[in-house]
Amino acid sequence: MKPAHLMPNYHVVDSSIVIFFDRKGKLEDFLRQKKKENYNVIIPKAIAKEVVDEPKWFAEKMRETGPESANKILDSVERINSAIQQGLIQVETVNYRKYSKVIDNVRKHLSKLEAKPEYALKKGDPELIALVIQLYDKAKEKVFVATLDKGLLKALKPFSDKVEYEALKKL
């Protein structure tokens, strides 16, 4: 393993953080600050879809009825996409085969929360948690996670030996 002072720490951010900072016009500042603090800001693919593809699709759909809002969303998508292109946010693929058990367990936990069938759950939550475990296995160091989502933090609790939370804001 590389010396600690050379190796960046992994910092997984949830979509809530990306959207929140972008809406405040502070996304790039937040990401550059994290880079300065020697963090690699990482998101799983499911989250990249959530902050780029989904809002883009939604904005295109509402272009005729609400062109102003649609343009605002498209601008936001462009900024987020640019942060990804610049490498300020790294998109990582989760190894589904290796972490299928983690994903299943998270899905089970979440389906109990709202009594929803497991198949009805979105990919983002289980994929984010699986990515945290995958990065922990790689670095053998605690992975930082930033989210505004208390429910997601609860789902991360069983993995508290592998993850450190960053409570940026309280709901």
Place this chain on the structure above:
Amino acid sequence: MTRFNEVAAKVKAGRMTFRQAAATLGITYYEFVSLLDEAGAFDA
């Protein structure tokens, strides 16, 4: 709006994730976070 308030209360209590809330309301994650922000849920 009532439905949103119900779901937002669950989210605030950690009884539902943002993704579950968005799916329940039939909106995108981006819209849900934007609505929470507009409702002042993230104000310090």
